Amino acid sequence: MAPSPALRIGLMSRPPWSAGDVATRCTACGICVAECAFLREHGTPQALAASFDPRRQDQSHLPFGCSLCGLCRAVCPEGVDPAALFLAMRRATADAGTLQLSPYRGLLSYERAGTSRLFTWYGLPDGCRTIFFPGCALPGTRPRTTLKLFDLLRGNDPSLGMVLDCCTKPSHDLGRSGHFAAMFGEMKAYLLAQGVKTVLVACPNCHGVFSRYAPELEVVTVYEVLARADIGVARAAGGEVTVHDPCVSRDNAGVHAAVRTLLGAAGLRVREMPHHGARTLCCGEGGAVRCTAPRLAGAWTSLRAAEAGGSTTITYCAGCASFLGPHTPTSHVADLLFEPEAALAGRVKVASGPLTYLNRLLLKRRLRRTLPVASSRERTFRGDADGTRRPAGRSRAALVLLVLAVACAVALFILGSGMPGGSVFR
Ligand code: SF4
Ligand code: SF4
Structure with missing residues (x-):
């Protein structure tokens, strides 16, 4: 399309x-x-x-x-x-023609996998007008949490659909605008043709992309929906946290307020960092700077960690949570909704590396088996408007490597050798 x-x-x-x-x-x-x-x-x-x-x-x-x-x-x-x-x-x-893509090979492979037939799935129940679009990072790192969020949201809307796909923001940010326009445009056209009116997003990056390039759709974060719905959040024992607002959300005052509402409902006080809300900082992951200028990316991370001052930091971007986690105690607000004590103690199992790909495949399989749908698809469209797609041989080699990595993750998982958690099996 x-x-x-x-x-x-x-x-x-x-x-x-x-x-x-x-x-x-x-x-x-x-x-x-x-x-x-x-x-x-x-x-x-x-x-x-x-x-x-240029x-x-x-x-x-x-x-x-x-x-x-x-x-x-x-x-x-x-x-x-x-x-x-x-x-x-x-x-x-x-x-x-002066853009050097080689430093971004890993990032673009991640994006390519996310938009592939293997990883994508659109499941739209009868009468579906709203979809949940969880993005790439949350289903990979937290598949059980993704399912719990979906179930919570379906409680309000039984015709809620699920779309597992990538919004292609990496290509957008790298300046590959032809590829981005082709991929995002095809997705948007499909959703509109299916009668979808509203997109619920969990990732601030997806929110930014849909809001800017799909004005025909209403775009709302799941955190705003949950804060409005008064879902009866599990309460923590109390205490103080601080909030890292993802930089892509700086103009979304609604999500700033919603996340703080959810934290309050969980019985937590929020100590604001000097840079928050509209003046928040990058966690260091933004713009793929780490691929070519890790020192500059690290400057943002260090500044954010210094402002957090050792307090438990709550964010609502799975990418920010992964990036900040090694530098300052960080949890995703979705972890807190379902496992407050474990989230505050840093004990929530979060997957990383090849296991994230396995989790996405298992999540897709589970949804295909359990969600009653009136229409569904896997995505076969491959935009190549920039002419930057890999030669077929290299694409096949990358796919074989990915399959091998996933197979290793499965083997380690089956052997129970202390893999990071977060699998939908658990
Ligand atoms: S240097 Fe001053 S005027 Fe120029 S972009 Fe920065 S803040 Fe704005
Ligand atoms: S990294 Fe610096 S120049 Fe770039 S958007 Fe952020 S504040 Fe502006």
């Missing part, structure tokens, strides 16, 4: 590279520079806009050091949006 014309026009018919109005509106006041290690290293948005040439190989790496977190926009007194400038720069390198 072809992407919608509007999406193609918005992404693919861009004029040649232009810095827009950043060069003229940015006064080089330095306020955003003081907040950001990337800008401190490279200069003001005004200077970068004036000097960048055709120069020695400059093409520059915008990939920006996490696209948007803090600069949030603090700018002139209303300038430097993050949009750096995304435009990324796209310009792709258009100019």
Whole structure:
């Protein structure tokens, strides 16, 4: 199915590279520079806009050091949006042929698997107008929690559908706008053709993508739905936590409030960090900066961990939870909803590595067996609008490696050799 014309026009018919109005509106006041290690290293948005040439190989790496977190926009007194400038720069390198994809091979393989026939599944019950779109990270790391969330939501809407797919944000953020437009456009067209009106998302990245590129659909986070529904959250023994608002959610005041409502219902006090809500920080994972500039990614992580000050940090992005976890005690709010004491003690089993792929396959199998649907599909569409798809031989080799990795995970699981938890089997 072809992407919608509007999406193609918005992404693919861009004029040649232009810095827009950043060069003229940015006064080089330095306020955003003081907040950001990337800008401190490279200069003001005004200077970068004036000097960048996407055709120069020695400059093409520059915008990939920006996490696209948007803090600069949030603090700018002139209303300038430097993050949009750096995304435009990324796209310009792709258009100019200077984008180097090799550092992002792993990330793009993850995305490719997420949109493949093997991992995708659309299950739409009779009369389905709303779907749950849990994204990639939550089903992989927390399949049981994903199922529990789905069951809770179905309690309010028995015709709720389930869509296991990837929103293709990695390609979006890397500037592969042709591939993103083709993949997301095909998904959107299918959902609209099926009569879907509302998408419930668990991942803030999916929320950002659907909100921006699918204005025909209502997009709501599951946390807002649950906070409104007064679901009777399991109560913890009490205590204080702090909240990491994912940077992609900085403009979504509704989800900021909903997560705090859920924490309050669980009997927890929230101590706010200096950067929260609209002025939150990146966890370090944003924009795939770690692939080419791990030092800059680490600067964000260190700052976030320092602000948390050792307090248990609650977030609502599975990616942020995985990224911050090794640096400061971090739990996903969904863990807290179902296992509050274990979540606060850091004892919730969360899968990682190859087991996340296995979990997604098992989750799909369970849903196919148990969810009564009127229509379903696995996805066979493969966008290749940027011509960056791997040669067939390399794709097959990557698939074989993935299958081997999953097989190893299964073997370790069966042998009970202390695999990380979170499997739908448990
Ligand atoms: S989007 Fe974030 S990382 Fe990029 S320039 Fe702005 S504050 Fe810095
Ligand atoms: S805060 Fe705004 S005006 Fe000041 S340097 Fe940053 S983008 Fe320019």
